[in-house]
Amino acid sequence: MMETLIIIVAGVLVTVATYLLLSKNLIRVILGTAVLTHGVHLLIMAMGSFKGKNVPIIDKGKTSYVDALPQALILTSIVISFAVTAFFLVLAYQLYKRTQTDDLNKMRGYRHE
């Protein structure tokens, strides 16, 4: 039950992220990438399957544990996406300062395009 719920939530997040990524506003695109990574994190968590098992701490009388590896992966990935999003936001700000717009349509155009 829990897995189904998480998968659905992940699906909704990916949908939202796709919508945001396709918009013209730069900030929305950046938020889209952030939401996308969160959707992926939920997917990884669902892959670890948490059906009525215990937390992964060795204790007396408990024999089955949740797989701890997906959580380690998520932790690593959160750190990375944090760094990337921060960098991306700073870049967007710098670009805004130079072009005075956050509309991607107005930013396009290589010199010879």
Place this chain on the structure above:
Amino acid sequence: MNNLIVLPMALPLLVGVLLVFFRSYIVHQRWITFGSLLVNAIISFYILERIQSDGIMTLDFGGWIPPFGILFVADSFAILLVITTNIVSAICVLYAMPTIGSEREKYYFYSFVNFLVAGVNGSFLTGDIFNLFVTFEVMLLASYVLITLGGSKLQLKEAIKYIAINVVSSSLFLIAIAYLYGTLGTLNMAHLSERIAEVGQTPGLTVISFLFLIVFSLKSGLVLYQWLPGSYSTPPTAIAALFGALLTKVGVYALFRIFSLLFYHDQQITHTVIGVMAGITIIGGCIGAIAYTNIRQIVAYNVVIAIGFILVGLAIMTQTAIEGAIFYLIHDMFLKALLFLLAGTMIHLTKTEKLDEMSGLIRNYPVVGWMFFIALLSLTGIPPLSGFLGKVLIGEAAIATGSYVLLGLSFASGLVVLYSILRVFMSCFWGETIISEDEEVPLNKKLVLPSALFVVITFALGIGAEGIAPYLSNAAETLTNPSIYIDAIMSEKQ
């Protein structure tokens, strides 16, 4: 002694961190970076020799026996690329010294070059698929900084596309890893390969393999190369050369690793698709290379053509084809760096990027002209230069397996490469000399030296191919027989 194989990643990482603290000592930064890259290359040569005598070297971090921990694996294929990476970046750093400008140097340029090299080397050496994701991110973050460093408007615009596409493809990479872990319950590449061999490559696994194919196609510019020419032609020459030589090649490496070690059971489907994609890439790259009149764009599209050519080797997937592809990969890393450096030098000398605004440069700068001509010959695959052997081997394998379409496409692309570069050569170096003697920008010897080094390397690779052959065949043997790789990792401590 196996601890040695962590150095190609650890050394640049430590040097990079160290250099952050010596921001104003630019001269020291330059030579420490150059020196450490050379030291790294020498260490990698030593590791390569060790692999020939003792077999594949592995290092389990924290003593966790496989498949439980993260590990580094050094086989001939990975180490050959590590050596190439270090040499290419050392020479690019040499070019960066006089050209990159003190502003960039003060804002941690050398640190980020080191981080980039650390990420690239780590991607080559890791034996764990999630760790591959992490090292990819190390490399990409460093590249995000390098591509935006200095921040002109155009550079930032192109960087936005580059970063957005890479962030999305990293998410796809994570999705692929999640599915793979959900299906097989492990992340160690050797263990994954073992389990796939046990259960057989089910259709579900083939779908996951396509997800990986999409991810690495985005990173390497296979079919999905539309972001590449723009973002590779805006940063300063030294950075563009580093990118053109290294970044896409890491994606190519990952494709080779994944589709020779993990998903090699259903070649009818996967490798056919790779072949088709390689063909499309070659055609698309050729169109781009002919269409543009901007030197940097032409060079960037030549990167795309080469990616297609190398992956023809993977699509054919025989011992000979893989040998040829690896040799061509190494050759291409050197040659694309050379091409970017020469194009950058020409732009520096004439202050324009357009073909029709340059003419008769051979009279002003004969050395640059001749080096450009040698690069042209090597790219087309004229013996005794290094492009020749790779083409011969891939062609031989294509005939042996009857893949005539790929054979035709890849050799026709040679003609297009010849035409596109020859067009640059003829319009820039021949014709009326339009720069008079007093307008002439003096050619700094420091700009010529790095390109000259690459020219020497392409001769050495071509003439000394016999000496490299044993390493190549060792690398190709490991790629075509996954059991060698698996045994080296899984059997040691059971």
